[in-house]
Amino acid sequence: MFEQGRYGNAVLVGDAGYACNNYIMTPLEQCSTSAENLYNESHIRTRNCVERLFSVWKRRFPSMAIGLEVSLQNSFPIIIATAVLHNIARRSVESTAPNDSMIINPVSWDAVLARGNINNVNIDAVRTPRNNPTYRRRNEIITNYFSQLAR
Template sequence: MVLLTLRYLATGSILQVVGDFINVDKATASRVITKVIRSIARLHPQFIKMPSTPQELNNVKQGFFNISRFPRCIGALDCSHIKIISPGGQNPEIFRNRKLFFSFNIQAVCDSTLKVQDIVCRWPGSSHDSTIFKNSRLRARMENREFGEDSILLGDSGYAVKKYLITPLQNPQTRAEHLFNESQIRTRNPIERCFGVIKRRFPVLAIGIRCKHSKSRSHCMVACSVLHNIACMMNEPELEVTAEIEAAIEFANGINLDLGPQWGNGVTGNNIVRFNLINEYFLRLL
């Protein structure tokens, strides 16, 4: 049962082909895969979690700091689209994204080693990244300062800048602002790599999930993240992929570029945190 499920995740083949692997019917393969994927997904509290203890927080911050000297970061935040077949029902078009195929828009946070720390798998493809974050439990936890008063996340320009979510400047002017942008982008890069590595390890996420049951699709995404984290813990090497899978990964990852509002550089409201980082930290590095 486990081998059949791993073959499905690692190939993205149709169920009939996967079932032929152990000489079972398509319906049997579907039941087996659903059962195993749900069992793996239930392990997510053990393997997918934000840092909680002071030691864990310090280790994560140090890992990000070692990339490009960006301070206080506990996670890189972004979204990626996972292709699905038409879900049917009364409102299938809400799953159609900007590239005109059906998908889930998955939000994830990772650390500097590419391990997934938080994942949200319930939003249709038409949802914008900022909407998903605004309605996530992670946002509430960050606002309640569960991870410390100075902890921050890094996101792209599709998100609104917050005291706990730092985005790059749209029009950097000074040397300190350019240095801030360069450091922010490099430090945020692990989440882009994380999505790419997961889709390479589990091409079913790049080629597309063909099951119709919405919960099974969500469980599939969580299960792949659990297995990815285990692979990271075991120092498993990244796998080579075909040109077809590589093209699917790049196509899905490029959907939400520059779709969000363009937030200015003014020193008001939540921008004060970003302004202080630039003038109290990055200016001193010059």
Template sequence: MFGNDAEILEIVGYGFPKRIYLRRNHFEDLDNLTFFQRFRLTKNAVLNILPLIEEKLEYPTDINNSLSPMDQLLTCLRFYATGGHLSTISDFMGTHVCTSSRIIKNVSIALASLFHAYIKMPTENNIQKIQRDFYNIALFPSIVGCIDGTHIKIQSPGGEDGEIFRNRKGYFSINVQVVGDSDLKVQDIVARWPGSTHDMNIYSNSRIRARLEGGEFRNGIILGDSGYGVGKYLLTPLQNPETAAEKLYNKAHITTRNSVERLCGVWKRRFPILAYGIRLKLATAYAVIVASAVLHNISISMHEEEPPEPDINADEFENLIQVGNIPEVINGDNIQGNVRRNEMINYFNRLL
């Protein structure tokens, strides 16, 4: 037996042994709770996700004991759930290490391709609801999303440009820009910038900035922390609030923006690989990040519970999550942004 999960038979032929992996049916064999713990999604969620990518995972024949789309999806989910070595995933699923590596890449790309269907900024149909939901948090008007950057640890990409992925805390990472709503859904994600890149540089070169400045969201605003420069469509907190209105503005800003920080925490707890670090090639790591965001949004839509903590000390895992937070402060002086922020401060002054 291999890890009590996969049995390997060796059949001698043509002068060398051929390995045949006898695999467990994890979907049928595991009870609902154990399945949820092992794969971070319920069986019901898996059954709803599989048809979305099944055609892309089907093998043309069953030659060489090929894996079914279900087993491929579970292999990928198990990797997201553990962030472990590929050999550990292979032992659990009953596959060769090379097979597991190839499957994780293919399934991640297939899931990431669902990006436009499941990761969306507000539209004409729901923008009022989005703004109302944010308003109900702390009476902050016109908000269509909250933005933050979170670092996902990776192995060194190597090569001439490898060092640009080393962030200010000294480890290699991808600085991922996330815009989220009040339901903790990912509305927009940018997962391609090296860890040394400043949050503001990512935002300045992102499509979401162009869409905001193009008036696509009815003059709506997003909230960001002090790592961003204040702008007409991106409001940041005041560094040194003095008046009662400024303090109320800051309190409402921080309370409302907390939703994106909670989003990143829930996302990483749901898929611990984002906290442990991704030990795959860079292109595959990008796909894993976007794919896990798609799965996170599907989970939120299906009202899935947050999975239990992984089998390590809770404080230790929480520290892993916090490692991705690298606070930065930027002193941006944008005239339109300051005007917009002062308008909001006057609004909160009227609430006093």
């Protein structure tokens, strides 16, 4: 659905195990500017929150941690059901693992994209060798949003 553009400007945050593309933002291997450092720091903080949520979810539903012994086709409804049940439990203030006060809510990607004016980037301003179509959107985010914050 991301490849078909069904989620508009939304992006996924992935670790270095994923390939960077138009909808998966990955960390930079090496940072050479303060804007790139800010991007990587924000990326790490965002991923950290997601990974902590997955840990809480797996504690609530241990089958999510040990693996589902069902077909791939049947796993999708189970994952969705546990996510829905997790959200219901949270809204009902069911006890779970203690809240971590160290979790910092990052800025939403919608805000990053809106503030960064992603559609009006001067791609020539992006340094090479990262001036590559595969990394274009990540470069736009770094140039248009994190460069402003690094000043």
